[in-house]
Amino acid sequence: MIFNTAVTTTTREYIIKKVFDQVTTGTPGLMTFLQKPKEWTSGTTYEFPIKYADTTNGGNMGIADRLDTDRQNVRVRASFNLKAANKPVVVAIAETTANMGDEKIVDLLNTEFDSQGQSLMTLMAQNLYTGNGTGNDWDSLANAASDSTLFATYGSLSRSTYTAWSGYYLASTGALTLAKLATADDAVTIGVDSPDLALTTKALWSSYEALLTPTVRANFSTAGYPRMNAWGGVPATPGLGAQQGFVYLTFRGTPIAKDEQVPSGKYFLVNTKGFGFVGFNYEDENIMTANFKQTSDAVPSGVPGNVKSTRGFQFRKMMSPVDQLTKVGYLIYAGNFVATTPRLNGTLAGAT
DSSP states (O other): OOOOHHHHTTOOOOOOSSOOOSSOOOOHHHHHHHTSOEEOOSSSEEEEEEEOSOOOSOOOOOSSOOOOOOOOOOEEEEEEEOEEEEEEEEEEHHHHHHTOGGGOSSOHHHHHHHHHHHHHHHHHHHHHHHOOSSTTOOOOHHHHSOOTTTOSEETTEETTTSGGGOOEEESOOBSOOHHHHHHHHHHTOBTTBOOOEEEEOHHHHHHHHHHHGGGOOOOOOSSOEEOOOTTSOOOSOEEOOOOOSOSOEEETTEEEEEOTTSOTTOEEEEOTTTEEEEEOOOOOTTEEEOEEOSSOOSSSOOSOOSEEOOTTEEEEEEEOOTTSSEEEEEEEEEEEEEESOGGGOEEEOSBO
């Protein structure tokens, strides 16, 4: 019903004390990596040695054979640059003043934190799945789980020179099949190390579900299932029921997650021991570790609260510019996405 001015001029609207995000999309892949960060404490670059080939010296020997003293170098250092992303939190002093007292419905500053925190997660998800590592672009799954076809260099090393420094990459996958998934899984399984996470789009997740559906045998309970009554309730009286569709999918034991930020046509195979997030914390009196809210259904909430966030997620305290009656702060993520063993990761591109 529509109230007339007799009521609307004497009564305020009812506004829920919460912002419902209509833009930020769910990204379980990103949250998986951010929850288990490695530390980047100092240094201009993040480096580590890799072994790119076996030595050919030594070998089997007889009782009094002369031993091989040839020394061979089969190690080189990979190097990754520091990357950072930010979202500004800006409020006018007039706005925060007007947002005080009995007239305040929701906290303006906290709401702005929430909104920008969610937007920062969207930006970080884009960095995770599409970054190419050049300039200010982050390194990502795109260039880690690939070969020299698209990314000739990774971690400052040439993949044509160090062939073991490549992941699996299938350029034009086409229709998704169990055989193609098996080939990709075999390619990124080395010894006892195999993928422990697959990330893909909703469309490809459903395509894989469709591949499995014909192999599922229907089971009907002789006791039946509870029936809904006329009011939608479920009484104790049983009736015949059925179920279709999956809520959880795996391939060879690897869980498959549907992530709305995965680019169209992409299917990533990830070994979280060989790929992850390295967090870098700025050390300054005006920069603090940002905390998540104690209770929030936002994904995630950027408001400082009671639960500490992961390494690399920080907030530069609110400051006033000299020529504006405003306060400005910055939500920051710093570090990089790094693969220490690219060959344990793979990409199926152009999948349908």
